[in-house]
Amino acid sequence: MDTHTLLQLLGxxxxxxxxxxxxxxxxxxxxxxxxxxxxxxxxPNGIKPVGWYNKIMGFIVNVIRSMPFLILMIAFMPYIxxxxxxxxxxxxxxxxxxxxxxxxxxxxxxxxxxEVDPGVVEAAQAMGASNMQIIRKxxxxxxxxxxxxxxxxxxxxxxxxxxxxxxxxxxxxGDIAIRYGHYRFQPTIMWITILVLVVxxxxxxxxxxxxxxxxDNRLN
Amino acid sequence: xxxxxxxxxxVTKEFxxxxxxxxxxxxxxxxxxxxxxxxxxxLSGAGKSTLVRTINLLEQPTEGKVLFxxxxxxxxxxxxxxxxxxxxxxxxxxxxxxxQRDALGNILFPLEIAGVPKAExxxxxxxxxxxxxxxxxxxxxxxxxxxxxxxxxxxxxxLASDPEVILCDEATSALDPKTTRSILGLLHKINEERGIxxxxxxxxxxxxxxxxxxxxxxxxxxxxxxxxxxEIFKKPKTKAARKLFFPDGDYREKPLTKTSxxxxxxxxxxxxxxxxxxxxxxxxxxxxxxxxxxxNLDVLGESQKGQMVLCLAADxxxxxxxxxYLKAKNVEFIEIDEDDEYGEEVKA
Numbered sequence: 001m002d003t004h005t006l007l008q009l010l011g012x013x014x015x016x017x018x019x020x021x022x023x024x025x026x027x028x029x030x031x032x033x034x035x036x037x038x039x040x041x042x043x044p045n046g047i048k049p050v051g052w053y054n055k056i057m058g059f060i061v062n063v064i065r066s067m068p069f070l071i072l073m074i075a076f077m078p079y080i081x082x083x084x085x086x087x088x089x090x091x092x093x094x095x096x097x098x099x100x101x102x103x104x105x106x107x108x109x110x111x112x113x114x115e116v117d118p119g120v121v122e123a124a125q126a127m128g129a130s131n132m133q134i135i136r137k138x139x140x141x142x143x144x145x146x147x148x149x150x151x152x153x154x155x156x157x158x159x160x161x162x163x164x165x166x167x168x169x170x171x172x173x174g175d176i177a178i179r180y181g182h183y184r185f186q187p188t189i190m191w192i193t194i195l196v197l198v199v200x201x202x203x204x205x206x207x208x209x210x211x212x213x214x215x216d217n218r219l220n
Numbered sequence: 221x222x223x224x225x226x227x228x229x230x231v232t233k234e235f236x237x238x239x240x241x242x243x244x245x246x247x248x249x250x251x252x253x254x255x256x257x258x259x260x261x262x263l264s265g266a267g268k269s270t271l272v273r274t275i276n277l278l279e280q281p282t283e284g285k286v287l288f289x290x291x292x293x294x295x296x297x298x299x300x301x302x303x304x305x306x307x308x309x310x311x312x313x314x315x316x317x318x319x320q321r322d323a324l325g326n327i328l329f330p331l332e333i334a335g336v337p338k339a340e341x342x343x344x345x346x347x348x349x350x351x352x353x354x355x356x357x358x359x360x361x362x363x364x365x366x367x368x369x370x371x372x373x374x375x376x377x378x379l380a381s382d383p384e385v386i387l388c389d390e391a392t393s394a395l396d397p398k399t400t401r402s403i404l405g406l407l408h409k410i411n412e413e414r415g416i417x418x419x420x421x422x423x424x425x426x427x428x429x430x431x432x433x434x435x436x437x438x439x440x441x442x443x444x445x446x447x448x449x450x451e452i453f454k455k456p457k458t459k460a461a462r463k464l465f466f467p468d469g470d471y472r473e474k475p476l477t478k479t480s481x482x483x484x485x486x487x488x489x490x491x492x493x494x495x496x497x498x499x500x501x502x503x504x505x506x507x508x509x510x511x512x513x514x515x516n517l518d519v520l521g522e523s524q525k526g527q528m529v530l531c532l533a534a535d536x537x538x539x540x541x542x543x544x545y546l547k548a549k550n551v552e553f554i555e556i557d558e559d560d561e562y563g564e565e566v567k568a
Contacts, residue, residue: 117314117316117319119312119314119316120316120317120318120319122278122312122316123310123312123316123317124329124333125278125305126276126278126305126308126309126310126387127305127306127309127310127329127330127333127381128301128302128303128304128305128306128330128333128334128381129302129333130298130299130302130333133333137329137332137333138318141318141320141321142318142319142320144320216320217319217320217321217322217361217363218319218320218361218362218363
């Protein structure tokens, strides 16, 4: 393979991986953030304890989290194919990523919100803040640095999932590593894709940490 | 009849724990008048924090009623309760400021909650920073402020909603003595100048002495004694009150073993009796010495009170004469039982 083709291949793979990762993360947060908040709010020490909801939602989250991503993807493949028309490629993988990642995101969000000082929540309640105001103005804002750090971890995890999905014809860099690096015995391509993945992870980690530190007013 | 801004009627609070039911508050009846600076003092675990939290219903009482300004708070829906809570501010031992907002942002918080227009809120918040002497720290974050400064921000935040009452939950317990004095001074000023009622939860007698006109002593979830601070200081009736009002330090921590414990009395001198050297005269007139165990000058709000623990003559006859002498001179005193550090309960 000449350099031009290789670069084109890697370029396409990187773009696909980024799309899967970023769209996957975004949608996972659209689901996982409210679920994570709801787990905190309805928990035994929450501002509006709802035992049955908390138990059921906690159970669903745990069940999905305990399934390894590859197994989950294979198990859901038929349904994904039915819904979006295909079981392979970038969008099918993205759908599988979201299915696997939202419970993970929910737990990350829950962990971050647990760090918020209960005393501050109590102060807001004493001031006559509604539960919605407490969620928006206290929980999410006070936990912002931790949430951003969590988002970096979640993005990197989802990037890892997307690479794994490559083995099932999922597209992206993982797909290239398997098809060229593994099946066609081209270790150079294997190592180049690994390098690209490492660089992507580094960039995401840096952005996450820097942003979290910048947004944290406890540190300056 | 004086107006009761806060009224607790038969308030009982039980907690379900693994070890069974724990009764934190037992049938509390408490009326607080407008403009009072009402202290609630007790040792840790007595239930005072639970008590103050029932006033704004952060703790729902198991039984009983809570009234604010004549209106029933218990049983209100969350919307109405939130509206009432804006008139009952609260400050805390750990300040409980939003760490991600600067001083000004923290003071703006209750204004945002109450929906005060964005055009008016910052001006009001800045004014309040002036009231607490922190104009120059408007854009400092809590992590950049000292404990005393944080509590000042919390006080400004408490004032933002124009409250009728401020609940102070151990507000100075995390502060050093000097900062404590300045915070108590600020709270006193707010009580005096703005007429805001204070409910002051503390385990420290000094706080009551400096800040409160009335006090309730709470022990094991019950109010065992209450009244004007001046009166209770003179003649604490219950052991719980004596434990708190009696001199701190060695006298309380270690029972006296080196001196006689017979015929001990605790005297309180006020303005009327402080001018005359009564004890010296008594010794000379009766020709019998006394042993001084403790003496101190206390400041109660605006007034000063001398407190003294004496060991009178060992024989009963002379001791009785000495007591007669003190009574004749109008010195308030209570007798301290031989085997008791704090003296006998006075039957009310």
